[in-house]
Amino acid sequence: MDLNWLDDVLVLLEEGNMSRAASRRHITQPAFSRRIRGFEGWLGTDVLQRGANSVDISPALRANEVEIRALAARIRDLRSKIAHFDPAGSTVSLAAQHAPVFSTFPDMAVHAKRRFPALKFRLRPGNLRDCVTMFLRGDANMLLCYESESAGPLPFGDSIRRVIWGNDYLIPVVGGALRYAVKHDGTLAANTPAIVYPENSYFGEVLNKSERAFATQALSENPFCETAFSSGIKELVLNGLGVGWLPFSMVYKEVESGEVISLANHLGKEQLKIALYADVRDEIAVSLLDVWNAAHR
Incomplete structure (x- = not known):
């Protein structure tokens, strides 16, 4: 699992829009979309509801924003503890x-x-x-x-x-x-x-x-x-x-x-x-x- 995926998802939750989220992450929207799909593949379920002319964030993803932030913080903390033990x-x-x-x-x-x-x-x-x-x-x-x-x-x-x-x-x-x-x-x-x-x-x-x-x-x-x-x-x-x-x-x-x-x-x-x-x-x-x-x- 790439820690960048969690950061991507958190930015997406904050912006509520794929284009603005990609801009904040300094990558193109297609590249940002591929990273979100990578996260979905690791998770084993979709976090976006993709329609013919729209892409919406799933309610399940929004409901677990706090847990995602906590997970990202714990991973960074673990990495720091191992690197600087x-x-x-x-x-x-x-x-x-x-x-x-x-x-x-x-x-x-x-x-x-x-x-x-x-x-x-x-x-x-x-x-x-x-x-x-x-x-x-x-x-x-x-x-x-x-x-x-x-x-x-x-x-x-x-x-x-x-x-x-x-x-x-x-x-x-x-x-x-x-x-x-x-x-x-x-x-x-x-x-x-x-x-x-x-x-x-x-x-x-x-x-x-x-x-x-x-x-x-x-x-x-x-x-x-x-x-x-x-x-x-x-x-x-x-x-x-x-x-x-x-x-x-x-x-x-x-x-x-x-x-x-x-x-x-x-x-x-x-x-x-x-x-x-x-x-x-x-x-x-x-x-x-x-x-x-x-x-x-």
Whole structure:
């Protein structure tokens, strides 16, 4: 398979016209048409709907544009890794939930750089489902995620190794002017605005299962804003716009300074583990697991 074919197809999708696409690729239209036929021959199916006086792009090709772009990027990345392979100076791709990117990864990176000074990282944040997909598909060398006590480890096979970086927990906090709405007994009015997680997000599912007040739409009388991004919730909480549930590692400094008030004594907290996964066949990823595992023994 010629990588140029993928580039041709992507340009065709962008232009929507054979003539303009050929011009962008700096070749004649007949030559461009032959390359598209070469791609179709490799694929085993047509990507163009050719009529007597028209040529249309098939809906199937348009629907898979994102996958084609990802495939082209992975091929280029593989080619670069093979051509410029240096174990100590490799780039490790890490699929990570948004919250630990902010709360955990900076400390992890410090430990990694001490052991592998030339090592580079490519962070690929997303929700847990997307991160697992990237990891299993090979788009990321490693997976960094939170695991609730109730859910336990992800159900990977023996080829995937797991280590625990440390423990964390979700706590409800308030900041800004809303701090003064906290009563002497540490409670808040039930209709206090809340920054809530979507119920289909990982934290939303965890907090819903435990029926934590102010956590999701279903558990809040006055949900002001819904978002799966913990960093966004933190900023909204700091501005006094609502109660929010956040990993303690993200707000411990603000709790200590009094910038936010923890409501965990009244509303409870959710225990979490910070887990790392890597394929046992990936030498660099396994070496990193060893470094990070040793840092928290």
